[in-house]
Amino acid sequence: MHKKDKKGIHELYAEDPLAADKQLWDREPLPNTRRGFLKKGALTAMSLVLGAKMVHAEHFPAGMIPAALAGSDQPFALPGKHPGLIVLNDRPINAETPPELLDDKLTPNDRFFVRNNGIPPENVDLSTWTLTIEGESAAQTKTYTLAELKQKFTPVTLQLTLECGGNGRKEFNPPAKGNQWSTGAVGCAAWTGIRLRDVLEDVGVKSDAVYVGYYGKDTHISGQADKVVISRGVPIDKAMEAESLIAWEMNGKPIPMLNGYPLRLVFGGYPASASGKWLSKIVIRNQVHDGPKMTGQSYRVPCKPVAPGTKVPDEEMCIIEGMPVKSLITFPKTGATLRQRQALPIRGKAWTSTEKITRVDYSIDFGATWQSCTLEPAANRYAWQQFSADIRFPEIGYYEVWARATDANGIAQPMLLPGWNPRGYLNNACHRIAIKVTA
């Protein structure tokens, strides 16, 4: 299977020290002095990794590994992120959260997965950041400052789950290209912002509107300045839902740079790629939006089921418009050993793009029998729900605990992989952890 190796900090710096500086710390050499120029945010990020405030940061040469990190082969943490995140890719940055780090009711900002298609913007200035609404189906073109968005519209806070469409890709066979996500491209946070529909209505939506697309301020990894990295969106009906947000806060704090600071869309239930980051423009379209990664095979699955390995022409691929019912065991971490007399408490999360999860079951005999878990209601639609159970094991030995969620329509997770698709999306096969029971 694919080995996931973590990227050492030396590796990044050895490849291109200046680029590594810029990428990891948002630090650039000043043209005259070649000294690393630390912006305020970057300084904070670097300080966080070092665990202490860095003094004389302005004298720190660009492209040098901080002394505290030098001489170490240990994997490093991404700026503002927990070191336990698994870095799948460093250009662009993609990192997933191991299941045991998703045990909090709401995913802390530093544990929220990162799926970047390009390079996050530099020099974010809150006073000059604007959001423009335009497009064929917009009654007018209108631009708002951040302050105007905050003052003019009613703020709202909702718990919304975001999951990458390719979460679970790693298991598909034949393999699908792209970041080989295991289980951790998912998180649920309390997002604070305003309803997208309030803004759209303020601008005016023509009756022929069918889709809403976004543009962000990230830049393409190839360095081509004008190349749009990704510009996806949602049907107008989804955009007008009460849970569709333009957000500036995550769990009561500014959104982390890697997750879209200072402004992003949040559409619960859709592939997270629809929730544009570093949001600067929204287009109201009179056709299905056709920005980069809306078309071709990206974030699409075969309209009709296909056999594994089938080549599917573009015109037979349909846009993903909802993430499937899914769950994750967040406690204990896989690999736990316990005594047979002990009951094993398990905890986890379950989520769906449909109305709600109505039950979660677990199995310790590879799906032969299932027992129900205690399930808590969702805080709101598209929030994940917590489940728990206490498990007794009949005898010593090797066990797997499997979890299976079922939604209000009676749709449950499969135990094997769901339908193969060329790009490896929508794997919602039940999560499994390994347990050893000793005498």
Added chain:
Amino acid sequence: MREPFDNLRPILVTLNLSVLVLIFCFGYLLIGDQVVAMFDQPKPMDMDAYRASAATAAAEDVDRIENGIHVQSGLIYAEGFDIVRGTCTACHSAKLVTQNRATREGWEQMIRWMQETQGLWDLGKNEDAILSYLAQHYAPEEVGRRANLDVEAIEWYVLDLE
């Protein structure tokens, strides 16, 4: 009669205090949010994992090969390595290569996709060498409909249930 100096003392003390308060306020304005942020957030990493020492000569490691792997990039060191590294990592991380598996045809499709949408240039005669390298060293493995849990990779631990 008191010395004028004695009269000045409480004024000087007050002035000094005022200046201190001003400095503190200024400092807070400048770095306050960073300091608050540091206390506000969980410690992001275990510093024990990081040995404080002089910077190692990272440059010397650029060409290090271990167990057939080019350590810096993680790519398999074999015929075609140089051209693959030079071409692929011009834009993206080598990890985007090493975490993927495909047949020669599959790798070719990825190259075409990058050429059509991501600004990859015509690879000319290098394409054959690149495809041969990728197809040989990063070929798919048959894992069935669902693989066993990777028991070898599990770090077993005693769960404290007290």
